[in-house]
Amino acid sequence: MELSVNSTSPYELARHRHRAPAPRSRGRLLSPIIAAAAVLLLVTGAGVALSQGGIPTLFPANASGGPGCTDPVSLLVVADESIAPALTQVAADFDATSTTCVATDVRSQASGDTAALLASNALTGADAWVPDSSLWLARMATTAEALGRSAPNVTAGDSVATTPVVFGAPAARSVEFAADTVGWSTLLSGTIGGLVPDPESSAASLAGLASLTAAAPADNPRIVPSTMIELGKTIPASRDEAIAAALAAPRPTVVVTTEQEVVSHNLSNPEVPLLAIYPVEGSSSLDYPFVRVPQKAGEDAETRAMLLDEFERRARLGDAFYAAQGFRDHKGGGEVESVGVLAWSTTPSPPADAVSQVEALSKWSTLTRRSRMLIAIDVSGSMLEPAGGGLRRIEVYQRAAGGALGRYAGETHMGVWVFSTDRPGGKDYEEVAPVAALSDPAHLQQIVQVTQTLPQYIRGDTGLYDTILDGVTKMHAEYTPGMVNSMVIITDGRNDDKGSISLDALLQRIAEMNDPLKPVPVILIGFGPDTDLESMQRIAEATGGEAYSAFEPNDLDKVFVDALTQRTCRPNC
Template sequence: MSRRSERAEREMSRRRHRRVVMMVVAAVAGVALVGGAGAAWAAGSFDTWLSAEPRCDAPVELTVVADTAIARPVKAIAAEYDAREDACSRTDVVAQDSADTAALLASGNGSDIDAWIPDSPVWLVRMAASARSLGRDVPNLALERSIASSPVVFAATVSGADAFAGRSLSWTDVLSGDLPTLLADPEASSASLNGLQAMERAVPIGQARQFQNAMIRLSDGAPARVDAAFASLVVSPPGTVAIASEQQVAMHNHDDASSPMLALYPSDGTLALQFPFLRLLDESELAKNLDAGGEPEGDEDTRAELEQRARQLDALKIALWDDSDRFAAEGFRDGTGGGELDQDGVIADATEVGSAAASAQVSILRTWGVVSLRSRILSVIDVSGSMEEPTVTGLRRIDLLQQAASSTVSQLSEAVDVGVWAFSTTRIGDQDWEDLSPIEPLADESHRTQVLDVLASLPARLGGATGLYDTTLAAVKQVRAAYDPETVNSVLLLTDGRNEDENGISRDQLLDELAALGEDGKQVPVVLVGIGPDTDLESMRLIAEATGGAAYSAQQPQDLKTVLTDALSQRSCRPNC
């Protein structure tokens, strides 16, 4: 039973007991009522007696999870609100990184959370995508306006400020490489992600490759967090900056006076972190109390408890919105980007900020995941006869796959090793696969060219049926043969069908062997991408589960490039996603 269910049950029991007691003492209560009213009348306080607030017998227990950057002022404001005479709540404010809360909610383990305050609305989109990829229902959250904000700036050490004297800094300088920049991992830092979007907006029309090149450069040795970027900044050459929020600069100076930072504001504009109030909408308690006909059945107490919870959350939210001074003391602007600050290292007046776009940021993260991770990938591509089938675009399945794969390989960083196999039945004698390019670093330009040439040749290699199971097992063994414990070792398999090799191993045999191979700790996740409506999604899912991989489906031709990018960008967490 969830904590809410237990509270509702206790409340219902208490109220039933109270009704019985009230019936027994009705007469006494009546006498007391008349006596009390008479005493109030005699004392001249009858109006006060009538308007008295009901006593709070059972405070509503609220759990609010706030990003670690903003948890301290949220906790203080919540405590003050709980102490008010007109409040009837007891609020537990939990400080947790937004990435961790998103993962918790996506996994279905956040049922006790009443509200969430992340450091960006994009976490709502990322959480929903993670929940879907795990096959779980997406938690129902209501997005309300931000309680605070903080613009993204360039942080520089005060000791090295002379290097920027008389100089105007811009996102264009970061794109071109003229401004040495430290960027914390945008998977965990919303300041970094907003900075990347600001950079993307500064890219000249027709020069999209400049943004990808900048990401590759920034990803090389990227610090895990902003505080790590600040630490690196102290020992970096003069003229180097780190991307951070204004609030992070202010709080660093407050907490560490030994290495003060200075916020420098981009001349071509910037974006801001937003801290929205997200209310979790849970109607499950009411649903449990509806009979088969849809009529309420003894749910009055539960409905009252939910309504009381909603009222307390509304009041707490308003208290957070109204206390801009408390947030300003922690280095935050108000929810609309305004307000004044009195903090070392930042300007007093608010700077103009643009609005971030969640969809654009999700796309940026996909690309970042592709270009940044050090990994070894064996790409295994279906060249069976069915890949000849045309799609609604007029192109064949193999043409679409070749275009998407070539585009993706072109984006991969030099830290990635890639090999390519083609497979169908009896490619070489009874063998269902053919090694077309070994797993070698793309840093070797001749190898990158070879991989792209192999991909371009795939349409001419079509033929045979789909030898899925034998090929999958052989691919995993091939990657394990030169396993590198310092990187992600994986198989990326693209297919449009189901296993058609009657002379090969069965699915059960494959799953058993894959499980046995993984017992030594050398995990090789298999990430499968199904193309078109004829793929065996059930087998793909089982193979993915057995190896700690994932299974994706590109039902429509236009989905292939996005799905392929997603599959590669999530390889960083395999096999522990």
């Protein structure tokens, strides 16, 4: 069948927190800029080799054909690194038993790298491709479109093998998971910790996020973004880095991985074994499709096509070779004899749904992008008024802010202003913490200290408009590309500074500063019955932000999650 994909690109790559290189170097295909850079590298570097013979120059030849085969027809199959060893054994068996003189060469390459080469028309000489997931086909097409090229006319066949997405837990800590069932809902509830190797380069992680989303209760729309924000605080660069982090984690923590990767890890690292935990709700699987790559017609084109048909059939039936490497068969069944995994699959896992994965990746990219934000907190006298539950308004904010602060990763840049009339220096605001990275322990402690001592700043009336104008001006002037630059306002009232700029003048000044290429959305959170929500909405609309109203103490916690969730998708949330 001819592949048909939707080429609308939801992907954006502004990745971070990769502290060490991944052993499996997967290609990054989600950003047109990154993809273009990859192609430029191919053209200026490896492109020389490609022009002198295509993919065989990139990979040293090693196929020799069967016994007595002196002039073989050559087949080249590019396979994901995880399945290449097993597929190489299938190829050797095929060559040795074929009635036609054939030499089948299986070359190992990360699926993302192959997809990038295909998207840029730089993959020559290959007859077939076996990626670890069908999603790479859609991402290949998206990248090709971003480069102004037509998507390669590949033909996607059925799976040759499968492996379910599971939780990998260090066997040394297995007793911590024995008391109760573990599943996607356990991650959503925060009962256990989770580590997700970068979903923008790991098909297993991406399929896991789709399963996580599917397991979420429909009546709680905040739970998935809240969980993704928590998971995104630490993004391991590789499976091995994730395993090391899980071993050292202060609470029970699992790694989103595959059954095959558990087997592979235990074979190569028997001193630190993993245990596969199968999510109680079920999961999806990576499907390893057999993809035909179109080639130019030649003298042996008909013979090659016939041999490729036969090799695809044999590849789909090579269960013994795959099982030895930890794979299930192409239908999701079969036996795997290895420490740390179930011998028999009780229920074959369905292939991961491409649409769900695209949606999960889009949400993940939104929630884990690096942020640079200025938070301005109302410290006018009314913040000392009762808010219910024996708490004053400022104390309710302190509690909510303390919880929200823990959601941000160290690469977030954050600064804090307090605002009311008659602040030192004659302004309506006072900078109590500059915009800087939370990865700096001293800066993080400074913000925590400010939050804990907010009551000491309270006095005067609400100087809202001048504070917003100065804050937006500052964030535009110090705009940092590649980050989400925003201003967050926390207030319990309306503008009370009679000498300040008017609302209409403020909106005009904001409009003059607006730059679609350098957006600075203003997110306003009004707390209490005195909030001027109408004015807040007009300000938010002018900047591509949003205005929220929280009337009860518990509402403020929910509003913080919403504000975090939507901070990077303005104005089209």
